[in-house]
Amino acid sequence: MKLSLSVPVEEEFDAEAARLIDARLASRLSEKDAELFDGAADAADRMGWVDLPQQAAELLDEIESLRARLQEQGLRTISLAGMGGSSLAPEVMAQTADVRLEIVDSTDPNQVAEAIGTDLEHTVLIIASKSGTTVETDSIRRSFAAAFEEIDIDPASRMIAITDPGTELEALAAEQGFLATFLAEPTVGGRFSALSAFGLVPAGLAGADVRGIVAEAAAAAADFAADGLDNPALRFGAWLSIAHARTTEKLVLAETAQQLDGLGAWVEQLVAESLGKDGQGILPVVV
Structure with a gap:
Protein backbone atom coordinates (compact mmCIF):
# COMPACT_ATOMS: atom_id res chain seq x y z
CA MET A 1 0.00 0.00 0.00
CA LEU A 25 5.28 13.30 21.52
CA ALA A 26 6.06 9.63 20.83
CA SER A 27 7.49 8.79 24.25
CA ARG A 28 4.80 10.73 26.09
CA LEU A 29 2.12 8.89 24.14
CA SER A 30 3.70 5.57 25.10
CA GLU A 31 3.48 6.75 28.73
CA LYS A 32 -0.25 7.50 28.30
CA ASP A 33 0.23 11.24 28.79
CA ALA A 34 -3.29 12.57 28.21
CA GLU A 35 -2.04 16.17 28.26
CA LEU A 36 -1.08 15.68 24.62
CA PHE A 37 -4.76 15.98 23.69
CA ASP A 38 -7.42 18.64 23.88
CA GLY A 39 -9.85 17.50 26.53
CA ALA A 40 -7.19 15.75 28.58
CA ALA A 41 -9.70 14.54 31.17
CA ASP A 42 -11.61 12.58 28.54
CA ALA A 43 -8.43 11.38 26.86
CA ALA A 44 -7.15 9.95 30.14
CA ASP A 45 -10.00 7.45 30.04
CA ARG A 46 -9.20 6.38 26.48
CA MET A 47 -5.51 5.44 26.62
CA GLY A 48 -5.81 1.73 27.30
CA TRP A 49 -4.81 0.82 23.75
CA VAL A 50 -1.24 2.00 24.26
CA ASP A 51 -0.05 -1.08 26.15
CA LEU A 52 -2.47 -3.73 24.90
CA PRO A 53 0.36 -6.03 23.69
CA GLN A 54 1.73 -6.19 27.23
CA GLN A 55 -1.70 -7.02 28.69
CA ALA A 56 -2.75 -9.81 26.33
CA ALA A 57 -1.21 -12.94 27.87
CA GLU A 58 -4.29 -14.13 29.79
CA LEU A 59 -6.59 -13.34 26.87
CA LEU A 60 -4.42 -15.36 24.50
CA ASP A 61 -4.62 -18.38 26.80
CA GLU A 62 -8.42 -18.09 26.89
CA ILE A 63 -8.63 -17.86 23.10
CA GLU A 64 -6.49 -20.95 22.59
CA SER A 65 -8.49 -22.92 25.15
CA LEU A 66 -11.82 -21.97 23.56
CA ARG A 67 -10.56 -22.72 20.05
CA ALA A 68 -9.61 -26.23 21.20
CA ARG A 69 -13.13 -26.72 22.61
CA LEU A 70 -14.74 -25.57 19.38
CA GLN A 71 -12.60 -27.94 17.35
CA GLU A 72 -13.54 -30.84 19.63
CA GLN A 73 -17.21 -30.05 18.99
CA GLY A 74 -16.72 -29.86 15.24
CA LEU A 75 -17.55 -26.14 15.12
CA ARG A 76 -15.45 -25.01 12.20
CA THR A 77 -17.11 -21.85 10.86
CA ILE A 78 -16.58 -18.62 12.82
CA SER A 79 -18.95 -15.79 11.92
CA LEU A 80 -18.46 -12.29 13.30
CA ALA A 81 -21.31 -9.83 13.71
CA GLY A 82 -19.75 -6.41 14.25
CA MET A 83 -19.66 -2.93 12.80
CA GLY A 84 -16.69 -0.66 12.09
CA GLY A 85 -13.72 -1.23 14.38
CA SER A 86 -15.30 -4.40 15.72
CA SER A 87 -14.81 -6.22 12.41
CA LEU A 88 -12.17 -4.46 10.29
CA ALA A 89 -9.10 -5.46 12.31
CA PRO A 90 -9.93 -9.16 12.77
CA GLU A 91 -10.88 -9.33 9.09
CA VAL A 92 -7.38 -8.18 8.09
CA MET A 93 -5.74 -10.58 10.56
CA ALA A 94 -7.74 -13.53 9.27
CA GLN A 95 -7.21 -12.71 5.60
CA THR A 96 -3.48 -12.22 6.13
CA ALA A 97 -3.28 -15.60 7.88
CA ASP A 98 -5.39 -17.15 5.10
CA VAL A 99 -7.97 -18.49 7.54
CA ARG A 100 -11.73 -18.34 7.21
CA LEU A 101 -13.63 -15.70 9.18
CA GLU A 102 -17.14 -14.87 7.98
CA ILE A 103 -17.78 -11.14 8.47
CA VAL A 104 -21.41 -10.08 8.87
CA ASP A 105 -21.37 -6.28 8.99
CA SER A 106 -24.52 -5.49 7.04
CA THR A 107 -28.23 -5.71 7.81
CA ASP A 108 -29.05 -6.25 4.16
CA PRO A 109 -31.41 -9.26 4.28
CA ASN A 110 -29.73 -10.98 1.35
CA GLN A 111 -26.26 -10.70 2.87
CA VAL A 112 -27.45 -11.89 6.28
CA ALA A 113 -29.28 -14.81 4.69
CA GLU A 114 -26.17 -15.73 2.72
CA ALA A 115 -24.09 -15.69 5.93
CA ILE A 116 -26.63 -17.82 7.76
CA GLY A 117 -26.74 -20.29 4.90
CA THR A 118 -23.02 -20.95 5.15
CA ASP A 119 -22.52 -24.18 7.14
CA LEU A 120 -24.94 -23.19 9.93
CA GLU A 121 -24.80 -26.59 11.64
CA HIS A 122 -21.09 -26.06 12.34
CA THR A 123 -21.19 -22.31 12.94
CA VAL A 124 -20.37 -20.17 15.97
CA LEU A 125 -21.53 -16.54 15.94
CA ILE A 126 -19.43 -13.89 17.68
CA ILE A 127 -21.43 -10.81 18.63
CA ALA A 128 -19.05 -7.87 19.04
CA SER A 129 -20.36 -4.56 20.38
CA LYS A 130 -18.47 -2.22 22.67
CA SER A 131 -21.64 -0.46 23.78
CA GLY A 132 -23.60 -3.69 23.90
CA THR A 133 -26.53 -1.96 22.22
CA THR A 134 -25.47 -1.70 18.57
CA VAL A 135 -28.77 -2.06 16.73
CA GLU A 136 -27.33 -3.57 13.55
CA THR A 137 -25.32 -6.16 15.46
CA ASP A 138 -28.29 -7.16 17.60
CA SER A 139 -30.44 -7.50 14.49
CA ILE A 140 -27.91 -9.93 13.04
CA ARG A 141 -27.86 -11.86 16.33
CA ARG A 142 -31.63 -12.24 16.26
CA SER A 143 -31.55 -13.49 12.67
CA PHE A 144 -28.96 -16.13 13.51
CA ALA A 145 -30.87 -17.11 16.66
CA ALA A 146 -34.02 -17.74 14.65
CA ALA A 147 -32.07 -19.80 12.12
CA PHE A 148 -30.43 -21.91 14.84
CA GLU A 149 -33.83 -22.60 16.39
CA GLU A 150 -35.19 -23.75 13.04
CA ILE A 151 -32.63 -26.58 13.00
CA ASP A 152 -33.15 -27.41 16.69
CA ILE A 153 -29.93 -25.85 17.97
CA ASP A 154 -29.95 -23.76 21.14
CA PRO A 155 -28.78 -20.34 19.89
CA ALA A 156 -26.93 -19.54 23.12
CA SER A 157 -24.78 -22.66 22.70
CA ARG A 158 -23.41 -21.18 19.47
CA MET A 159 -22.93 -17.56 20.52
CA ILE A 160 -19.95 -15.70 21.94
CA ALA A 161 -20.18 -12.12 23.20
CA ILE A 162 -17.44 -9.49 23.14
CA THR A 163 -18.39 -6.28 24.90
CA ASP A 164 -17.45 -3.83 27.64
CA PRO A 165 -18.27 -4.64 31.27
CA GLY A 166 -21.78 -3.77 32.42
CA THR A 167 -23.48 -3.64 29.03
CA GLU A 168 -26.83 -5.06 28.00
CA LEU A 169 -25.01 -7.58 25.83
CA GLU A 170 -23.07 -8.90 28.83
CA ALA A 171 -26.34 -9.26 30.75
CA LEU A 172 -28.01 -11.03 27.81
CA ALA A 173 -25.10 -13.45 27.46
CA ALA A 174 -25.30 -14.32 31.15
CA GLU A 175 -29.07 -14.67 31.11
CA GLN A 176 -29.15 -16.93 28.05
CA GLY A 177 -25.96 -18.83 28.85
CA PHE A 178 -23.78 -17.95 25.87
CA LEU A 179 -20.93 -20.28 24.99
CA ALA A 180 -18.46 -17.63 26.17
CA THR A 181 -18.25 -13.94 27.03
CA PHE A 182 -15.13 -11.79 26.68
CA LEU A 183 -15.12 -8.45 28.49
CA ALA A 184 -12.96 -5.86 26.77
CA GLU A 185 -10.93 -3.08 28.35
CA PRO A 186 -13.34 -0.09 28.55
CA THR A 187 -10.51 2.45 28.16
CA VAL A 188 -9.88 1.27 24.58
CA GLY A 189 -11.83 2.98 21.81
CA GLY A 190 -13.37 0.84 19.10
CA ARG A 191 -11.04 1.87 16.30
CA PHE A 192 -7.96 1.11 18.44
CA SER A 193 -9.22 -2.29 19.62
CA ALA A 194 -7.28 -4.55 17.23
CA LEU A 195 -5.12 -6.04 20.00
CA SER A 196 -7.99 -6.29 22.48
CA ALA A 197 -10.63 -9.01 22.66
CA PHE A 198 -12.45 -7.34 19.76
CA GLY A 199 -9.63 -8.10 17.36
CA LEU A 200 -7.88 -11.10 18.83
CA VAL A 201 -10.83 -13.32 19.74
CA PRO A 202 -12.44 -13.54 16.26
CA ALA A 203 -9.11 -13.83 14.46
CA GLY A 204 -7.74 -16.33 16.96
CA LEU A 205 -10.82 -18.56 16.96
CA ALA A 206 -10.69 -18.56 13.16
CA GLY A 207 -7.13 -19.87 13.32
CA ALA A 208 -4.87 -16.83 12.95
CA ASP A 209 -1.62 -16.83 14.94
CA VAL A 210 -2.71 -14.06 17.30
CA ARG A 211 0.03 -14.90 19.78
CA GLY A 212 2.56 -14.15 17.07
CA ILE A 213 0.73 -10.95 16.12
CA VAL A 214 0.83 -9.72 19.72
CA ALA A 215 4.52 -10.62 20.04
CA GLU A 216 5.35 -8.63 16.90
CA ALA A 217 3.34 -5.67 18.18
CA ALA A 218 5.16 -5.77 21.52
CA ALA A 219 8.51 -5.89 19.75
CA ALA A 220 7.59 -2.87 17.61
CA ALA A 221 6.36 -0.82 20.57
CA ALA A 222 9.83 0.45 21.45
CA ASP A 223 10.37 1.76 17.91
CA PHE A 224 7.08 3.65 17.98
CA ALA A 225 7.90 5.16 21.39
CA ALA A 226 11.19 6.65 20.18
Whole structure:
Protein backbone atom coordinates (compact mmCIF):
# COMPACT_ATOMS: atom_id res chain seq x y z
CA MET A 1 0.00 0.00 0.00
CA LYS A 2 1.30 3.45 -0.89
CA LEU A 3 0.45 6.69 0.88
CA SER A 4 -0.07 9.67 -1.41
CA LEU A 5 -0.03 13.14 0.15
CA SER A 6 0.56 16.63 -1.12
CA VAL A 7 4.30 16.66 -0.56
CA PRO A 8 5.56 19.47 1.67
CA VAL A 9 8.99 20.92 1.06
CA GLU A 10 11.82 19.32 2.98
CA GLU A 11 12.24 22.35 5.24
CA GLU A 12 8.64 22.12 6.42
CA PHE A 13 8.99 18.44 7.21
CA ASP A 14 12.25 18.93 9.09
CA ALA A 15 10.73 21.71 11.18
CA GLU A 16 7.56 19.78 12.02
CA ALA A 17 9.45 16.58 12.83
CA ALA A 18 11.78 18.55 15.09
CA ARG A 19 8.78 20.06 16.87
CA LEU A 20 7.31 16.63 17.55
CA ILE A 21 10.66 15.31 18.74
CA ASP A 22 11.25 18.29 21.04
CA ALA A 23 7.76 17.83 22.50
CA ARG A 24 8.58 14.15 23.17
CA LEU A 25 5.28 13.30 21.52
CA ALA A 26 6.06 9.63 20.83
CA SER A 27 7.49 8.79 24.25
CA ARG A 28 4.80 10.73 26.09
CA LEU A 29 2.12 8.89 24.14
CA SER A 30 3.70 5.57 25.10
CA GLU A 31 3.48 6.75 28.73
CA LYS A 32 -0.25 7.50 28.30
CA ASP A 33 0.23 11.24 28.79
CA ALA A 34 -3.29 12.57 28.21
CA GLU A 35 -2.04 16.17 28.26
CA LEU A 36 -1.08 15.68 24.62
CA PHE A 37 -4.76 15.98 23.69
CA ASP A 38 -7.42 18.64 23.88
CA GLY A 39 -9.85 17.50 26.53
CA ALA A 40 -7.19 15.75 28.58
CA ALA A 41 -9.70 14.54 31.17
CA ASP A 42 -11.61 12.58 28.54
CA ALA A 43 -8.43 11.38 26.86
CA ALA A 44 -7.15 9.95 30.14
CA ASP A 45 -10.00 7.45 30.04
CA ARG A 46 -9.20 6.38 26.48
CA MET A 47 -5.51 5.44 26.62
CA GLY A 48 -5.81 1.73 27.30
CA TRP A 49 -4.81 0.82 23.75
CA VAL A 50 -1.24 2.00 24.26
CA ASP A 51 -0.05 -1.08 26.15
CA LEU A 52 -2.47 -3.73 24.90
CA PRO A 53 0.36 -6.03 23.69
CA GLN A 54 1.73 -6.19 27.23
CA GLN A 55 -1.70 -7.02 28.69
CA ALA A 56 -2.75 -9.81 26.33
CA ALA A 57 -1.21 -12.94 27.87
CA GLU A 58 -4.29 -14.13 29.79
CA LEU A 59 -6.59 -13.34 26.87
CA LEU A 60 -4.42 -15.36 24.50
CA ASP A 61 -4.62 -18.38 26.80
CA GLU A 62 -8.42 -18.09 26.89
CA ILE A 63 -8.63 -17.86 23.10
CA GLU A 64 -6.49 -20.95 22.59
CA SER A 65 -8.49 -22.92 25.15
CA LEU A 66 -11.82 -21.97 23.56
CA ARG A 67 -10.56 -22.72 20.05
CA ALA A 68 -9.61 -26.23 21.20
CA ARG A 69 -13.13 -26.72 22.61
CA LEU A 70 -14.74 -25.57 19.38
CA GLN A 71 -12.60 -27.94 17.35
CA GLU A 72 -13.54 -30.84 19.63
CA GLN A 73 -17.21 -30.05 18.99
CA GLY A 74 -16.72 -29.86 15.24
CA LEU A 75 -17.55 -26.14 15.12
CA ARG A 76 -15.45 -25.01 12.20
CA THR A 77 -17.11 -21.85 10.86
CA ILE A 78 -16.58 -18.62 12.82
CA SER A 79 -18.95 -15.79 11.92
CA LEU A 80 -18.46 -12.29 13.30
CA ALA A 81 -21.31 -9.83 13.71
CA GLY A 82 -19.75 -6.41 14.25
CA MET A 83 -19.66 -2.93 12.80
CA GLY A 84 -16.69 -0.66 12.09
CA GLY A 85 -13.72 -1.23 14.38
CA SER A 86 -15.30 -4.40 15.72
CA SER A 87 -14.81 -6.22 12.41
CA LEU A 88 -12.17 -4.46 10.29
CA ALA A 89 -9.10 -5.46 12.31
CA PRO A 90 -9.93 -9.16 12.77
CA GLU A 91 -10.88 -9.33 9.09
CA VAL A 92 -7.38 -8.18 8.09
CA MET A 93 -5.74 -10.58 10.56
CA ALA A 94 -7.74 -13.53 9.27
CA GLN A 95 -7.21 -12.71 5.60
CA THR A 96 -3.48 -12.22 6.13
CA ALA A 97 -3.28 -15.60 7.88
CA ASP A 98 -5.39 -17.15 5.10
CA VAL A 99 -7.97 -18.49 7.54
CA ARG A 100 -11.73 -18.34 7.21
CA LEU A 101 -13.63 -15.70 9.18
CA GLU A 102 -17.14 -14.87 7.98
CA ILE A 103 -17.78 -11.14 8.47
CA VAL A 104 -21.41 -10.08 8.87
CA ASP A 105 -21.37 -6.28 8.99
CA SER A 106 -24.52 -5.49 7.04
CA THR A 107 -28.23 -5.71 7.81
CA ASP A 108 -29.05 -6.25 4.16
CA PRO A 109 -31.41 -9.26 4.28
CA ASN A 110 -29.73 -10.98 1.35
CA GLN A 111 -26.26 -10.70 2.87
CA VAL A 112 -27.45 -11.89 6.28
CA ALA A 113 -29.28 -14.81 4.69
CA GLU A 114 -26.17 -15.73 2.72
CA ALA A 115 -24.09 -15.69 5.93
CA ILE A 116 -26.63 -17.82 7.76
CA GLY A 117 -26.74 -20.29 4.90
CA THR A 118 -23.02 -20.95 5.15
CA ASP A 119 -22.52 -24.18 7.14
CA LEU A 120 -24.94 -23.19 9.93
CA GLU A 121 -24.80 -26.59 11.64
CA HIS A 122 -21.09 -26.06 12.34
CA THR A 123 -21.19 -22.31 12.94
CA VAL A 124 -20.37 -20.17 15.97
CA LEU A 125 -21.53 -16.54 15.94
CA ILE A 126 -19.43 -13.89 17.68
CA ILE A 127 -21.43 -10.81 18.63
CA ALA A 128 -19.05 -7.87 19.04
CA SER A 129 -20.36 -4.56 20.38
CA LYS A 130 -18.47 -2.22 22.67
CA SER A 131 -21.64 -0.46 23.78
CA GLY A 132 -23.60 -3.69 23.90
CA THR A 133 -26.53 -1.96 22.22
CA THR A 134 -25.47 -1.70 18.57
CA VAL A 135 -28.77 -2.06 16.73
CA GLU A 136 -27.33 -3.57 13.55
CA THR A 137 -25.32 -6.16 15.46
CA ASP A 138 -28.29 -7.16 17.60
CA SER A 139 -30.44 -7.50 14.49
CA ILE A 140 -27.91 -9.93 13.04
CA ARG A 141 -27.86 -11.86 16.33
CA ARG A 142 -31.63 -12.24 16.26
CA SER A 143 -31.55 -13.49 12.67
CA PHE A 144 -28.96 -16.13 13.51
CA ALA A 145 -30.87 -17.11 16.66
CA ALA A 146 -34.02 -17.74 14.65
CA ALA A 147 -32.07 -19.80 12.12
CA PHE A 148 -30.43 -21.91 14.84
CA GLU A 149 -33.83 -22.60 16.39
CA GLU A 150 -35.19 -23.75 13.04
CA ILE A 151 -32.63 -26.58 13.00
CA ASP A 152 -33.15 -27.41 16.69
CA ILE A 153 -29.93 -25.85 17.97
CA ASP A 154 -29.95 -23.76 21.14
CA PRO A 155 -28.78 -20.34 19.89
CA ALA A 156 -26.93 -19.54 23.12
CA SER A 157 -24.78 -22.66 22.70
CA ARG A 158 -23.41 -21.18 19.47
CA MET A 159 -22.93 -17.56 20.52
CA ILE A 160 -19.95 -15.70 21.94
CA ALA A 161 -20.18 -12.12 23.20
CA ILE A 162 -17.44 -9.49 23.14
CA THR A 163 -18.39 -6.28 24.90
CA ASP A 164 -17.45 -3.83 27.64
CA PRO A 165 -18.27 -4.64 31.27
CA GLY A 166 -21.78 -3.77 32.42
CA THR A 167 -23.48 -3.64 29.03
CA GLU A 168 -26.83 -5.06 28.00
CA LEU A 169 -25.01 -7.58 25.83
CA GLU A 170 -23.07 -8.90 28.83
CA ALA A 171 -26.34 -9.26 30.75
CA LEU A 172 -28.01 -11.03 27.81
CA ALA A 173 -25.10 -13.45 27.46
CA ALA A 174 -25.30 -14.32 31.15
CA GLU A 175 -29.07 -14.67 31.11
CA GLN A 176 -29.15 -16.93 28.05
CA GLY A 177 -25.96 -18.83 28.85
CA PHE A 178 -23.78 -17.95 25.87
CA LEU A 179 -20.93 -20.28 24.99
CA ALA A 180 -18.46 -17.63 26.17
CA THR A 181 -18.25 -13.94 27.03
CA PHE A 182 -15.13 -11.79 26.68
CA LEU A 183 -15.12 -8.45 28.49
CA ALA A 184 -12.96 -5.86 26.77
CA GLU A 185 -10.93 -3.08 28.35
CA PRO A 186 -13.34 -0.09 28.55
CA THR A 187 -10.51 2.45 28.16
CA VAL A 188 -9.88 1.27 24.58
CA GLY A 189 -11.83 2.98 21.81
CA GLY A 190 -13.37 0.84 19.10
CA ARG A 191 -11.04 1.87 16.30
CA PHE A 192 -7.96 1.11 18.44
CA SER A 193 -9.22 -2.29 19.62
CA ALA A 194 -7.28 -4.55 17.23
CA LEU A 195 -5.12 -6.04 20.00
CA SER A 196 -7.99 -6.29 22.48
CA ALA A 197 -10.63 -9.01 22.66
CA PHE A 198 -12.45 -7.34 19.76
CA GLY A 199 -9.63 -8.10 17.36
CA LEU A 200 -7.88 -11.10 18.83
CA VAL A 201 -10.83 -13.32 19.74
CA PRO A 202 -12.44 -13.54 16.26
CA ALA A 203 -9.11 -13.83 14.46
CA GLY A 204 -7.74 -16.33 16.96
CA LEU A 205 -10.82 -18.56 16.96
CA ALA A 206 -10.69 -18.56 13.16
CA GLY A 207 -7.13 -19.87 13.32
CA ALA A 208 -4.87 -16.83 12.95
CA ASP A 209 -1.62 -16.83 14.94
CA VAL A 210 -2.71 -14.06 17.30
CA ARG A 211 0.03 -14.90 19.78
CA GLY A 212 2.56 -14.15 17.07
CA ILE A 213 0.73 -10.95 16.12
CA VAL A 214 0.83 -9.72 19.72
CA ALA A 215 4.52 -10.62 20.04
CA GLU A 216 5.35 -8.63 16.90
CA ALA A 217 3.34 -5.67 18.18
CA ALA A 218 5.16 -5.77 21.52
CA ALA A 219 8.51 -5.89 19.75
CA ALA A 220 7.59 -2.87 17.61
CA ALA A 221 6.36 -0.82 20.57
CA ALA A 222 9.83 0.45 21.45
CA ASP A 223 10.37 1.76 17.91
CA PHE A 224 7.08 3.65 17.98
CA ALA A 225 7.90 5.16 21.39
CA ALA A 226 11.19 6.65 20.18
CA ASP A 227 11.49 10.42 19.79
CA GLY A 228 13.49 10.41 16.58
CA LEU A 229 13.27 10.27 12.80
CA ASP A 230 13.76 6.50 12.82
CA ASN A 231 10.23 6.26 14.20
CA PRO A 232 7.98 5.74 11.13
CA ALA A 233 4.87 6.73 13.07
CA LEU A 234 6.41 10.06 14.04
CA ARG A 235 7.46 10.71 10.46
CA PHE A 236 3.98 9.96 9.15
CA GLY A 237 2.47 12.12 11.87
CA ALA A 238 4.66 15.01 10.77
CA TRP A 239 3.53 14.61 7.16
CA LEU A 240 -0.13 14.53 8.20
CA SER A 241 0.31 17.59 10.40
CA ILE A 242 1.79 19.58 7.54
CA ALA A 243 -0.89 18.36 5.14
CA HIS A 244 -3.60 19.46 7.57
CA ALA A 245 -1.99 22.88 8.00
CA ARG A 246 -1.99 23.22 4.22
CA THR A 247 -5.72 22.33 4.20
CA THR A 248 -5.02 19.17 2.23
CA GLU A 249 -8.33 17.33 2.11
CA LYS A 250 -7.51 13.80 1.03
CA LEU A 251 -5.21 10.92 1.92
CA VAL A 252 -5.03 8.49 -0.99
CA LEU A 253 -4.41 4.83 -0.13
CA ALA A 254 -3.29 3.11 -3.33
CA GLU A 255 -3.76 -0.66 -3.37
CA THR A 256 -0.87 -2.76 -4.63
CA ALA A 257 -0.46 -6.45 -5.34
CA GLN A 258 1.60 -6.78 -2.16
CA GLN A 259 -0.90 -5.18 0.18
CA LEU A 260 -2.58 -6.91 3.10
CA ASP A 261 -6.15 -7.74 2.16
CA GLY A 262 -8.58 -5.36 3.83
CA LEU A 263 -5.88 -3.06 5.18
CA GLY A 264 -7.09 -0.11 3.11
CA ALA A 265 -10.56 -0.16 4.66
CA TRP A 266 -9.06 -0.49 8.15
CA VAL A 267 -6.66 2.43 7.67
CA GLU A 268 -9.48 4.44 6.11
CA GLN A 269 -11.57 4.04 9.27
CA LEU A 270 -8.64 4.74 11.60
CA VAL A 271 -7.74 7.98 9.85
CA ALA A 272 -11.28 9.22 9.23
CA GLU A 273 -12.58 8.58 12.73
CA SER A 274 -9.42 9.87 14.42
CA LEU A 275 -8.90 13.07 12.42
CA GLY A 276 -12.48 13.88 11.44
CA LYS A 277 -13.32 16.15 14.37
CA ASP A 278 -15.13 19.47 14.68
CA GLY A 279 -15.88 19.68 10.97
CA GLN A 280 -12.23 19.27 10.04
CA GLY A 281 -9.96 16.42 9.02
CA ILE A 282 -8.40 14.55 6.13
CA LEU A 283 -10.59 12.28 4.03
CA PRO A 284 -8.95 8.91 3.31
CA VAL A 285 -9.74 7.42 -0.09
CA VAL A 286 -8.89 3.85 -1.11
CA VAL A 287 -8.16 3.50 -4.83
